Amino acid sequence: xxxxxxxxxxxxxxxxxxxxxxxxxxxxxxxxxxxxxxxxxxxxxxxxxxxxxxxxxxxxxxxxxxxxxxxxxxxxxxxxxxxxxxxxxxxxxxxxxxxxxxxxxxxxxxxxxxxxxxxxxxxxxx
Amino acid sequence: xxxxxxxxxxxxxxxxxxxxxxxxxxxxxxxxxxxxxxxxxxxxxxxxxxxxxxxxxxxxxxxxxxxxxxxxxxxxxxxxxxxxxxxxxxxxxxxxxxxxxxxxxxxxxxxxxxxxxxxxxxxxxxxxxxxxxxxxxxxxxxxxxxxxxxxxxxxxxxxxxxxxxxxxxxxxxxxxxxxxxxxxxxxxxxxxxxxxxxxxxxxxxxxxxxxxxxxxxxxxxxxxxxxxxxxxxxxxxxxxxxxxxxxxxxxxxxxxxxxxxxxxxxxxxxxxxxxxxxxxxxxxxxxxxxxxxxxxxxxxxxxxxxxxxxxxxxxxxxxxxxxxxxxxxxxxxxxxxxxxxxxxxxxxxxxxxxxxxxxxxxxxxxxxxxxxxxxxxxxxxxxxxxxxxxxxxxxxxxxxxxxxxxxxxxxxxxxxxxxxxxxxxxxxx
Numbered sequence: 001x002x003x004x005x006x007x008x009x010x011x012x013x014x015x016x017x018x019x020x021x022x023x024x025x026x027x028x029x030x031x032x033x034x035x036x037x038x039x040x041x042x043x044x045x046x047x048x049x050x051x052x053x054x055x056x057x058x059x060x061x062x063x064x065x066x067x068x069x070x071x072x073x074x075x076x077x078x079x080x081x082x083x084x085x086x087x088x089x090x091x092x093x094x095x096x097x098x099x100x101x102x103x104x105x106x107x108x109x110x111x112x113x114x115x116x117x118x119x120x121x122x123x124x125x126x
Numbered sequence: 127x128x129x130x131x132x133x134x135x136x137x138x139x140x141x142x143x144x145x146x147x148x149x150x151x152x153x154x155x156x157x158x159x160x161x162x163x164x165x166x167x168x169x170x171x172x173x174x175x176x177x178x179x180x181x182x183x184x185x186x187x188x189x190x191x192x193x194x195x196x197x198x199x200x201x202x203x204x205x206x207x208x209x210x211x212x213x214x215x216x217x218x219x220x221x222x223x224x225x226x227x228x229x230x231x232x233x234x235x236x237x238x239x240x241x242x243x244x245x246x247x248x249x250x251x252x253x254x255x256x257x258x259x260x261x262x263x264x265x266x267x268x269x270x271x272x273x274x275x276x277x278x279x280x281x282x283x284x285x286x287x288x289x290x291x292x293x294x295x296x297x298x299x300x301x302x303x304x305x306x307x308x309x310x311x312x313x314x315x316x317x318x319x320x321x322x323x324x325x326x327x328x329x330x331x332x333x334x335x336x337x338x339x340x341x342x343x344x345x346x347x348x349x350x351x352x353x354x355x356x357x358x359x360x361x362x363x364x365x366x367x368x369x370x371x372x373x374x375x376x377x378x379x380x381x382x383x384x385x386x387x388x389x390x391x392x393x394x395x396x397x398x399x400x401x402x403x404x405x406x407x408x409x410x411x412x413x414x415x416x417x418x419x420x421x422x423x424x425x426x427x428x429x430x431x432x433x434x435x436x437x438x439x440x441x442x443x444x445x446x447x448x449x450x451x452x453x454x455x456x457x458x459x460x461x462x463x464x465x466x467x468x469x470x471x472x473x474x475x476x477x478x479x480x481x482x483x484x485x486x487x488x489x490x491x492x493x494x495x496x497x498x499x500x501x502x503x504x505x506x507x508x509x510x511x512x513x514x515x516x517x518x519x520x521x522x523x524x525x526x527x528x529x530x531x532x533x534x535x536x537x538x539x540x541x542x543x544x545x546x547x548x549x550x551x552x553x554x555x
Contacts, residue, residue, distance in 0.1 A: 039468040054523040064521040084466040
């Protein structure tokens, strides 16, 4: 499942751009691969990331994966519900399973992301 | 060590059923076979086996036959347990070692008659064991370091029961585990005498009988000849392994699911297989046996399956030494495991109550709200009910940057990240 209107990375993160804020999370493809998530390590508020910096860690009983920042920006809000309910990512990865919000500090960093159609094509090639 | 020949990924005979039952993204290459990690979810499947029943594709497991007038003597020499105490209709847990005492595999030997045995070996080890047995039969390996000229003179025939040369008595393994398993099998048996035999079957006993699909439909086998064995790898008090012809395996799988679903039967993948066996304290080759620590049956807690009183078996000299010198053991610990608790993983440090590292995690899984781990620790430490701690190794770049260690040594003093308790291994569920 791919949500329209979001932007995507090759590492299966998504970003929803609203003005200069990006809400980010991992895609349905990624959560399917991970299985039931049991733990999410959230970034600290105020932390700055460049595109592709490790931003968070998601763990299931079978594996641990880094989540990379899809944009360059500064963390302004984190979804602390995930600390006790990591399964929100399994249940609703594009909605209540969002990971954090970043204030975009380099608008150009958004330009290399894929749209929904491009991401769909990308998944077909995997 | 005897080297493992490489194998390529292959579909099991149940592959078509798997891709009907679950998304292809859940299928992984395990021991050279394409198998589902889960169908619905690991926790659902784990719970089903504990409360109702689960069915597992074990057709990837190796099934070998050793037959002939001297088969028992041959097996007694190449396995650590006592074949002569094994009666027909009974099964025995055992080990195959090399002459240096390395564990080549843990196996179950089924005695079908005085001179006919079936041996079930781990999928990942099957090519290695087949090559090893052939090399032994042809006297291409030193079997006794104390007597390098010692030769084998056996005429037993070793046959791979999974390949079609085995014809009608070809066999692959499907496991049916959990409290509802007997009732599910009964739905395929009309004969009261056979029902009674299955009901009274003790652990590690088996019978050979036909399962009957009622009513018979066009294009399906009415009778499915099976070896029905009270064995398994889940710790379930009631559980069976059904050894069936590979051509009939998909039908048996489907009919069991059809008859069993109303009784709570679900298909279970590799994930639940692992979490169930960890909860039951059972070893997995490469983790709690052999592997990076070269764990022998003694450290693993299965010294009883190594009969040092036997006159000879391959690896005996090494085992006589190991039994006197081993100083580590496999133990089981329990920790909190509700959602939001970071999972313990292989090689994480195990700490005593003073924060001293006494060993490492071998395997860990979630069982309900708990995490259960099998750990490798100093033999004299970690007694039942002792408090323990676990130090999480770094598993991401962020954690490395935070200064988390990527490996730990015994004796190191560390701050526990999570605490738990040593529990009694080998509980039955």
